[in-house]
Amino acid sequence: MSSSQYAAIGVHDSIWTGRRVRLRGLEPKEWPRFRDNDLNTTNQRHGDRVHPPRSDASYERWAAEQAVRTESDELWLVIADVNDDRPVGSIRTLRADPTAGLFWYGVAIFKEEQRRGYASEAIRIVQRYMFGERRYTKCQAEVFGDNAASLGLHQSLGFVLEGRLRKASFREGSRQDIVIFGMTIEEFRNLR
Structure with a gap:
């Protein structure tokens, strides 16, 4: 769908759409974009860890599973450029604990798309939701x-x-620290 088609149906009025990005589900045919990103070792290290190579069939199966995930508070969403809807990364929530009111998230932007404001806007959209x-x-x-x-x-x-x-982490042959950041709802509201 083109940006003009999204505008015609009011997508720009969606909680999932910002000035630069739109968060959406993965389309199964997009698996090659994520496979190509995973081929970059630096991207894997910054996002999680270096994973062994996977077959195209494995990526296809993963994409098909992501495309039909049921709704829960543990989201996995594509970060798409709002102008052309191309995937530029992904964001996910994890360890969502509604009783404690706490959720964690992880964000990954494809190497060639970094430093364009995609991550910051995607984080804000997920927090707002x-x-x-x-x-x-x-x-x-x-x-x-x-x-x-x-x-x-x-x-x-x-x-x-x-x-x-x-x-607490082992990468590139050495131990690395893990830094923990937090933001309360009050802090989030005070930023606006």
Whole structure:
């Protein structure tokens, strides 16, 4: 669907759409874009960890499963450029605990799409949904201690540094710290 078709049906009035990005489900045919991103070792290290190579059939199966996921508070969404709807990354919520009112999230932007404001807007959209629609009261994120870009992003978004797990991750042959950031619903509201 083109950006003009989205505008015609009012998608720009959606909670899932910002100035730069639209969060949406994965279309099964988009699996090659995510496979290609996974071929970049640096992207894998910054997003999670280096995974062994997978077959195209495995990616196709994964994409088909993502495309039909049922609604829950543990989301996995494509970050798409609002102008042409091409995938530029993904964002997910995890460890969502409605009783405690706490959710975590992870965001990954394809290497060639970084530094364009996609991650910050996607994070804000997810926070707006989880705080405003799902009644969560706190958002947390883990960042690898050597990922200067992600550390800076979270600081610029107003997240509070809550702690550092020393040498809690192993990457590139050495131990890395994990930095924990948090933001309460009150802090989120005060930013607007």
